[in-house]
Amino acid sequence: MEYKGYTGTVEFSVPDKCFHGRVLGITHLFTYEGNTFDELEKDFKEYIDDYLFDCEQERVKPQKPFSGTLNIRIGSELHKNIALEARKKEKP
Template identity: 50%
Template sequence: MLFHGEVAGIRDVVTFQARTAEDLRKAFEDSVDDYLDFCRNENVEPQKPFSGTLSLRTSPELHQRIAAAAARRSASINQWIVETLERQATADLDHGTTSVR
């Protein structure tokens, strides 16, 4: 019997394991410390979890269309974009889409 975990939200793979739940936190902390030491030794920036903030550039025409679509749903532009991206990301992941558009 073994508890196993992985740091989520980064592309690098940082795993940890322990035989007891009590030891799992220490194993996690040790793995993160090892990862940070590795990054320092290799002179690379450690990856950080996604912030949830995106910067988006588009044409003024598309910006206007997005604003109109959001207004039609009584939503903010941000809310409309988040909902639209969520639907599309879910559809792409559910259908195994691998191409980047």
């Protein structure tokens, strides 16, 4: 699901007999649920609207999902090897 640039998952819990999901791409943990898909979608959109409203009220910038920045840990040895290989391929 997508709404105002935010993406949410759609899953179904057999034991609970309900749909649930979470917002992807931000550090805040937002979950939502519903007995039908329509209820799930409504809850998802309400969470996003509430989040954006709260950010506005608190004068903080809302997190942008999938901002284009990716931080990964690859280990110092691999980092060094990649940097050295990249340096070798540079043209003088």
